[in-house]
Amino acid sequence: MNNPKLQVDFAGISLRTPLVAASGTFGFGREYSRFGPLDDWGAIVGKGLTLRPSQGNPPPRVTETPAGMLNSIGLQNPGVEAFLRDEMPDFASLGLPVLANISGHTVEEYGEIAAKLEGSGIAGIEVNVSCPNVKAGGIVFGTDPKALAAVTRAVRRRTGLPVIVKLSPNVTDVVALAQAAEGEGADGLSMINTLLGMAIDIHTRRPILANTFGGLSGPAIKPVALRMIWQVYRAVKIPILGMGGITCAADAIEFLLAGASAVAVGTGIFHNPGIAKEIREGIQQYIVEKGFASVTQLVGAAHQDGEGKGCGG
Ligand SMILES: Cc1cc2nc3c(=O)[nH]c(=O)nc-3n(C[C@H](O)[C@H](O)[C@H](O)COP(=O)(O)O)c2cc1C
Numbered sequence: 001m002n003n004p005k006l007q008v009d010f011a012g013i014s015l016r017t018p019l020v021a022a023s024g025t026f027g028f029g030r031e032y033s034r035f036g037p038l039d040d041w042g043a044i045v046g047k048g049l050t051l052r053p054s055q056g057n058p059p060p061r062v063t064e065t066p067a068g069m070l071n072s073i074g075l076q077n078p079g080v081e082a083f084l085r086d087e088m089p090d091f092a093s094l095g096l097p098v099l100a101n102i103s104g105h106t107v108e109e110y111g112e113i114a115a116k117l118e119g120s121g122i123a124g125i126e127v128n129v130s131c132p133n134v135k136a137g138g139i140v141f142g143t144d145p146k147a148l149a150a151v152t153r154a155v156r157r158r159t160g161l162p163v164i165v166k167l168s169p170n171v172t173d174v175v176a177l178a179q180a181a182e183g184e185g186a187d188g189l190s191m192i193n194t195l196l197g198m199a200i201d202i203h204t205r206r207p208i209l210a211n212t213f214g215g216l217s218g219p220a221i222k223p224v225a226l227r228m229i230w231q232v233y234r235a236v237k238i239p240i241l242g243m244g245g246i247t248c249a250a251d252a253i254e255f256l257l258a259g260a261s262a263v264a265v266g267t268g269i270f271h272n273p274g275i276a277k278e279i280r281e282g283i284q285q286y287i288v289e290k291g292f293a294s295v296t297q298l299v300g301a302a303h304q305d306g307e308g309k310g311c312g313g
Contacts (some may be wrong), residue, residue, distance in 0.1 A: 004286055005294045006280065008042065010239055010262045011162040011188030013097050015042030015125050017280050018256070020293050022243050022266030023101035023126060023166075024073065028083075028091045032273060040276035042262060043097040045126050045190075046087075050102075051109045053079035059209040063199050066246065068218025069267055070197055071292055072211035075103055075131075080113050084120055097123035101166070104151070105134045107141075111154035117161065124162035124240075127155055127186075130170070130193045130215075142168035142193075145180035152184035164241060166190035167232075169224055178232040189232065190241040190264070192225045218267040219245040226258050230308055232261025233300055247275070249282020256283075256295065257302035 008015045023045040026032055038044070056076025063070050078086065080102075091098050100122045104110035114125055129142030129151055141147045148165070155163050165181035167174060169192040178189055194215025197210045207213075225244025233240060242260025246252050247268040255263045256306075268275050287295060 003284060006284060008262050008295060011124060011164055012242065013043065013162055015262055017042040018262040019276050019279055020045060020241060020262055020264040021269065022264040025266035025269050028087045030090055033094060035273045038094055038096060040280040041096055043099060044094065045078055045099045045101050046091060048075045048103050048128055049077050049080050049083055049113060050075055051080055051104065051113055053082060059150055060208060060210055063208045065164060065216065065220060066197065067220035068216055070199055070209060070214035070216055072209045072214035074211065082114050087121055092121040099126050101126045101128050103128045103131045107150045107154045109168060110151050111158045114155040115158040118159055122161060123203045124164055125155060125159060126164045126166050126190055126295045127151060128166050130168040142170065142177060143171050145176045148177050149180040149184050152181045152186050156185040162187040164188040164190050166193055168193050169228060170196050174228045175231050175235045178236050182236045182238050187237060188239045191232065192228055192244045195221050195224065219247060221245050222251060226254060231260045237300045249279045249286065252279050252283060253298065254285055256298040259300040261299050
């Protein structure tokens, strides 16, 4: 699949389509490459990596919700070194840009992981800041502009690769966080990560997830994601990878119109492993029907000056 109208340059990474597989929902690509060629995807973000191997949280760690799912996987992964040794050779040979998603327990760990990925064939680093800072009493990096700035700085100093900071929606003022990342040299932003939630089993009268809380993803979070992308688009110059509940081409187009330069799909893949083809074809058809020269013309096209300043009903 090679259609110049769908090509996008995202934070210095050339994508053949604006569709990206979201971190944690596509493994390292091997599982899904069995369903056929990955031609409709522009890039894949691998599942979250930490410095050392992690078993993640105890089960149960996923549960379905009316319009999405809750997960508390807890970053189960082999650790960055085993990833580079055992996974990267296959991951890098999938025929499209592959990005690493990294998490740390301290600012220094983020920098260390970024340095290890240098020269590995990774096309860019997505920085997951939805993790607790163990040196600051467990406050989540991505909820404090100063902590987020420190993480971005540490990664920026240790790598020449594109740095994309993945924002948490569990904040009051997402724009302040976006500006903190931009101010420290992030090349792009990913948004949004999951919204903190929970579910209770009325028969056992206990939380369903062993971890009590989990991250809500899927269609339920789409309006929140769109609102945040809209706000951030107006406040920063770096490009946005938009995600949160995308399940069809119309959803993806909404994200582009709100200001995302490319879009990622996560939970939607679980329902429909062929989702990328459907979305790619739908975007292509929309561009032709509406007379656009390329997908880049859709980015932020819903904005007019002075919009989006009021408070909702
Ligand atoms: C099972 C699962 C695992 C995830 N793992 C990660 C992860 O390791 N790192 C990360 O930054 N985001 C992770 N996410 C968040 C997704 O990448 C994405 O930001 C979020 O789910 C919203 O998109 P969606 O509604 O299309 O799933 C995970 C999401 C799910 C559902």
